[in-house]
Amino acid sequence: MSNAILVVGGGFAGLTAAIEAAELGHDVYIVEKTPWLGGRVAQLNKYFPKLCPPSCGLEIQFQRIRKNPRIKFFTQAELIGLSGCKGDYTAKVRLAPRRTAAHNVDFSLLASALTGETDSEFDLGLSKRKALYKAMPFAFPDRYVLDARALSKSDMARVAGAKFIEPAEEVREIALNIGAIVVATGWKPYDVTRLTNLGAGSVKNCVSNMQLERLASPFGPTQGKIVRPSDNCAPMNVAFVQCAGSRDQNHLNYCSYICCMATLKQCLYLAEQNPNVGITVYYIDLRAPGRYVNVLEKVKARPNVSFVKGKVADAVQTEGDRVKLTVEDAVRGEKLTLIYDLVVLATGMQPSLAGEKSFLPLPLDEDGFVAGGEEAGIFAAGCARMPLDVTRTAQSGTAAALKAVQTVKGR
Amino acid sequence: MAQYTLKPDTSFTRELQEAGGENLKRCYQCATCAVACPFAPANAPYPRKEMVWASWGLKDKLMRDADLWLCHNCGNCSDLCPRGARPADTMAAARNMIYKELTEPSIVGKWMSKASGLPFLFFIPAVLWLVVWAIRASYKGHWFPRAADGRIVFGEIFYGDYTIDPIFMITFFGACFILYRGVRKLWSMFKPEGELLVIGPKKSWLCHLVAVLMDEVVTHRKFDDCEDGPITGKGAANRKFGHMVLVYSFAILAFVTAVVAAGHWGGKIIPAIEIHTPMPLTFPVKILANIGALLMLCGLAALTWRRLAQDRANHASGFYDWYLLSIIWLVAVTGILSQCFRLTDALKPAFVTYYFHLVFVWMLFAYLPWSKLGHFVYRTAALVYVRMYGRS
Numbered sequence: 001m002s003n004a005i006l007v008v009g010g011g012f013a014g015l016t017a018a019i020e021a022a023e024l025g026h027d028v029y030i031v032e033k034t035p036w037l038g039g040r041v042a043q044l045n046k047y048f049p050k051l052c053p054p055s056c057g058l059e060i061q062f063q064r065i066r067k068n069p070r071i072k073f074f075t076q077a078e079l080i081g082l083s084g085c086k087g088d089y090t091a092k093v094r095l096a097p098r099r100t101a102a103h104n105v106d107f108s109l110l111a112s113a114l115t116g117e118t119d120s121e122f123d124l125g126l127s128k129r130k131a132l133y134k135a136m137p138f139a140f141p142d143r144y145v146l147d148a149r150a151l152s153k154s155d156m157a158r159v160a161g162a163k164f165i166e167p168a169e170e171v172r173e174i175a176l177n178i179g180a181i182v183v184a185t186g187w188k189p190y191d192v193t194r195l196t197n198l199g200a201g202s203v204k205n206c207v208s209n210m211q212l213e214r215l216a217s218p219f220g221p222t223q224g225k226i227v228r229p230s231d232n233c234a235p236m237n238v239a240f241v242q243c244a245g246s247r248d249q250n251h252l253n254y255c256s257y258i259c260c261m262a263t264l265k266q267c268l269y270l271a272e273q274n275p276n277v278g279i280t281v282y283y284i285d286l287r288a289p290g291r292y293v294n295v296l297e298k299v300k301a302r303p304n305v306s307f308v309k310g311k312v313a314d315a316v317q318t319e320g321d322r323v324k325l326t327v328e329d330a331v332r333g334e335k336l337t338l339i340y341d342l343v344v345l346a347t348g349m350q351p352s353l354a355g356e357k358s359f360l361p362l363p364l365d366e367d368g369f370v371a372g373g374e375e376a377g378i379f380a381a382g383c384a385r386m387p388l389d390v391t392r393t394a395q396s397g398t399a400a401a402l403k404a405v406q407t408v409k410g411r
Numbered sequence: 412m413a414q415y416t417l418k419p420d421t422s423f424t425r426e427l428q429e430a431g432g433e434n435l436k437r438c439y440q441c442a443t444c445a446v447a448c449p450f451a452p453a454n455a456p457y458p459r460k461e462m463v464w465a466s467w468g469l470k471d472k473l474m475r476d477a478d479l480w481l482c483h484n485c486g487n488c489s490d491l492c493p494r495g496a497r498p499a500d501t502m503a504a505a506r507n508m509i510y511k512e513l514t515e516p517s518i519v520g521k522w523m524s525k526a527s528g529l530p531f532l533f534f535i536p537a538v539l540w541l542v543v544w545a546i547r548a549s550y551k552g553h554w555f556p557r558a559a560d561g562r563i564v565f566g567e568i569f570y571g572d573y574t575i576d577p578i579f580m581i582t583f584f585g586a587c588f589i590l591y592r593g594v595r596k597l598w599s600m601f602k603p604e605g606e607l608l609v610i611g612p613k614k615s616w617l618c619h620l621v622a623v624l625m626d627e628v629v630t631h632r633k634f635d636d637c638e639d640g641p642i643t644g645k646g647a648a649n650r651k652f653g654h655m656v657l658v659y660s661f662a663i664l665a666f667v668t669a670v671v672a673a674g675h676w677g678g679k680i681i682p683a684i685e686i687h688t689p690m691p692l693t694f695p696v697k698i699l700a701n702i703g704a705l706l707m708l709c710g711l712a713a714l715t716w717r718r719l720a721q722d723r724a725n726h727a728s729g730f731y732d733w734y735l736l737s738i739i740w741l742v743a744v745t746g747i748l749s750q751c752f753r754l755t756d757a758l759k760p761a762f763v764t765y766y767f768h769l770v771f772v773w774m775l776f777a778y779l780p781w782s783k784l785g786h787f788v789y790r791t792a793a794l795v796y797v798r799m800y801g802r803s
Contacts, residue, residue: 196644197447197491243441248493284441313446313491314641326641328445328456335445335456 001088003027005404006178008079008360009352011039012390013382014184015061016397017404021182022070024405029176030073031093034121035135035145037062037073039186042136043122045216045224045269047390048261048292053218055138057390062140075141079359080173082181086377087408091176097169099146100132105164107132107144114159116152120221123214124189126207126229127221131155132165136219179408180377182400183360183370187349187383190245190252198244198315198345199323204230206315206323206343208244209262216269226273228342230321235341237278238270239325241312246348247284254367256348257387260287263346264299271302279305280338282312282327308336315343349387377407420468427465427473430511430524431729432504438462438496444488449640450481450633452802457481458488458498465501473505475600477802480506480786480793485637489725490645500727506786507731513789514593514780523781525730536773540766543574555758563753565765566688571675575769582777589780594792601796609800619798623791631655645722653713656706657739663703670696689753701750707743711736735783741771 003026007018010032018028030037041047041054050056065071074095081092100107110132117128122135129135131150134143146165159165189210192201199206205228207215218224227234240263245251263281270277286307288296299305314326323343328335353360354368362378365371370380381400382393428435440463445456457478464472473479479502488498511520522528547568548554558564569575627633634651671686674696678685690697715736718728745768752761779785 194644197641200642200644243493247439247441249495250491250493284439309442311441311443311446311493313443326446328442328451328459330440330442330445330459333455333460335451335453337453 002177002179003408004029004176004178005180005182005401005408006031006079006089006091006176007182007184009033009039009184009186009382009384010037010073010075011184011186011382011393012041012057012061013186013384013393013397013400014039014182015058015065016394017182017184017381017401018071018073019061019064019068020398020401021405022068023064024401026070026405026408028071029091029178030071031077031079031091032073032075033078035075035098035143036139036141037065037075038136038140040210041390043124043210043217044213045218045220046265048265049389049391051265051268058140059138065140074174076145082359082361086375087179089178089181089377091178091181093174093176095172095174097166097171098143099148099166099169100144101164101166102143104142105144107134107164110158110162111144114152114155116150116155118147118150123221124208124211126211126214132159180379180404181360182379182381182397182404183362183373183384184381184397184400185352185384187387188352190256190347190350192244192345192347194251195245195345195347197313198241199317203315203317203323203343204228204321205235205317205341206345208345208347209240209259209266210347212266212269212344213262216266226270226342228321233341234274235270235277236274237280237340238342238344239312239323239338239340240266240279240281240344240346241315241325242281242283242286242346243311244345244347246346252348252350252367254348254387255287257287257289258389259346259348261292261295261389263344264288264292264295266344267299267302267305271304275304277304280340281305281307282310282325283307284309284311310336349383351384353384374403377404379403379407417467417469420470423468423470424465427468427501427504427508430504430507431727431731432465432497432501433727434495434497435462435465435501435504436496437494438466438492438498439494441493443491443493444498447488447491447640447643448482449487449636449638450483451478454802458502461505462496462498462501465505474509474512476505477601477793477797479509480790481797481802483633483637485634485640485650486721486726487637487640487643490643490722491641492725495724497725497727500729503729503731506789507729507783509597509789510731510781510783510785513596514589519778520781523731523734523778529734532774532778533770536770536777539578539773540569540769543578544568544766547574555762557758562689563756563758563761564689565749565753565762568762569765569769571688576672576675579773579776582773586776586779590785590788593780593785594788597789597792598796601793607800613799616795616799619795620791622798623794627794628658628791631658645725650714650717653710653717655710657710657714660703660706660710663699663706667696667700667703692754704743704747707739708747711740711743715740731783738771738775738782742768742775745771 005021005026005028007014007030010030018030022028038058044054046053076096078094079091080094084090111130114130114132116131119125120127120129131147132144159167189208192208214220215222215226246256267279270279308329310327310330312325312327316324318324322339322341324339326337351368362370363372369386370384379400381397442459445451445459451457482502484499484503486499511524522531556567558567631651674684674686745764749765749768752764
């Protein structure tokens with residue numbers, strides 16, 4: 001029997017659930033797959049509703065974790081087994097080696113001296129990173145990671161003698177005794193390579209909306225300047241392709257909820273950087289739920305932003321690495337072929353659990369969202385359950401924490 | 412501001428759904444299909460607008476739409492459709508409605524629209540040819556007579572001069588007349604209200620017909636052009652090979668028939684060009700006929716295989732599709748079998764198969780205006796029409 005709660009996933013939903021449960025007096029373990037907490041929110045430039053940078057919301061959460069001895073978190077950790085029953089689970093967790101000392105060491109000099117490079121996962125392939133790296137300045141835990149696979153030969157020699165680095169650190173497995181589980185595994189951007197008619201990821205200046213967040217972020221590959229990946233030039237006309245993979249039975253058979261708002265937000269990024277940039281948003285329906293309609297009105301009022309009803313169904317690379325889109329303006333009944341400097345695919349969110357092997361005894365619906373499991377003391381929060389924005393993710397994290405707490409109360 | 416009240420006709424929508432467009436209501440007007448179609452012109456592209464008309468049951472608009480016939484049913488739109496609304500099938504269903512309702516007598520259209528009408532369709536030629544057989548049998552004194560030299564000669568029963576030729580001539584020219592009226596009606600339907608102004612030099616419809624035939628029918632160009640749309644990522648066999656082989660086999664057999672008819676009737680005046688049936692296997696016309704028959708089987712096999720291999724989720728095959736494929740299969744198989752039985756001297760099977768061959772051939776041609784085969788006239792007519800008015 002255990003009063004402790006396991007939270008799978010250290011994104012906004014998981015952090016909220018963990019903090020809420022811990023502040024009610026329960027021991028909480030967070031298991032996070034990546035080296036840092038913060039999840040998808042950390043990758044954003046700004047987020048709703050206040051359009052503030054992610055550090056603003058996350059910093060408070062990290063503070064609460066730091067100050068609360070009841071919360072223990074494991075990064076680079078994965079759940080690899082679960083046994084027992086509601087109220088008395090044993091979770092097996094595999095911890096990948098971080099290979100750096102357990103305290104905050106500034107490796108920036110050593111890191112810059114390394115030669116081996118690989119695609120940055122955090123920047124979604126828009127930049128390269130070294131083998132020794134920290135993805136963001138406000139990373140929590142504030143520790144570097146040594147990715148042994150990305151080391152070049154000379155790097156290995158350089159790293160071998162370095163202080164506070166343990167290249168030989170092994171994988172470890174631990175067992176946690178817990179009473180309830182919060183599943184906050186979150187989402188992944190839909191794989192653009194499956195969008196065959198939209199270039200399948202091979203069109204140079206066709207980026208996804210998450211990539212645009214990285215381009216706009218001051219800590220991103222371009223220090224916040226939104227440029228074309230092919231030549232680092234600022235685009236003069238940009239198109240947004242809504243429902244790129246969402247509301248489509250061949251891809252994601254549901255509305256991803258956030259992409260319309262993300263696009264409106266990104267229109268503001270672009271307009272802020274260059275008021276003359278021409279922006280066209282191609283949509284099926286614009287979905288600005290609740291008070292977000294104010295943002296829609298604000299963007300619509302801008303002189304250089306236009307909205308066209310019609311789904312882009314063809315995107316190809318053309319001269320000068322520009323992108324040619326074909327779309328029918330469904331209101332006028334005209335098929336348009338237009339060329340843009342930069343095209344943003346508003347790809348949707350797919351639950352991280354979709355198509356993945358999971359050790360959680362959870363029923364998933366056909367799209368990969370968690371659909372049940374509460375009777376076993378397992379509660380889904382955030383985008384593991386349904387597409388949500390950050391505000392509602394936080395609410396669902398609190399809700400899941402409350403349910404988890406009730407499950408283990410009094411044991 | 413002028414007010415316009417739209418009156419949805421739900422019964423027409425239901426009819427369309429039954430005629431093959433069962434998923435049309437799923438459409439949410441995203442306009443993917445209009446881009447998926449490489450033929451859809453920049454101005455008023457299809458099939459999105461047809462989908463909304465179908466959904467609202469705007470029969471008048473849909474039936475008057477020449478674009479229905481510009482669609483060559485490659486299925487790209489259905490492959491990319493995010494809702495599985497199958498626009499290609501809806502276009503096909505709308506064409507089926509035209510086969511059904513364009514020409515009189517409309518009862519044939521009704522029979523032809525669903526499987527329950529098949530017995531009637533079959534019954535008419537079955538009785539017709541049985542009567543012919545019975546009359547000739549009573550005259551010959553035998554149901555399965557042999558020719559004087561002991562060979563099997565189908566003409567003994569189904570005598571060309573008085574039975575086959577007049578009946579088929581009436582059928583053929585009757586069908587032609589009905590198709591002519593159908594085309595006239597179709598063109599008058601296509602014509603928008605008011606005056607249509609054509610700027611620039613005008614050519615007669617005949618020039619355009621020749622252009623359509625040479626540019627599109629002979630080359631089957633559009634079957635390849637269909638592939639120029641956005642990449643759907645879904646494998647679909649091109650119909651060009653099967654369709655082209657089948658069309659050419661029809662052309663060969665039509666030519667053979669014309670030569671034999673000319674030889675037969677012309678031979679009565681100019682004995683030098685007389686052709687006697689059955690022709691020996693080595694006779695050039697016979698060789699050509701058998702090549703035609705074999706090509707027909709190849710084309711049929713390719714098209715049937717393609718239909719069977721289609722992804723059912725995005726492409727449906729309805730009664731119109733299967734009727735046409737089946738009737739051509741039956742014509743080809745009974746035709747080839749009759750020849751085989753005749754050559755192997757199987758007397759009774761030969762006559763029985765030949766009887767069925769006549770029944771199926773008659774069905775193929777007599778019901779052509781109401782069957783999917785009508786597309787070869789109606790589509791050609793529509794392609795000529797749009798060329799005359801500059802839309803392509």
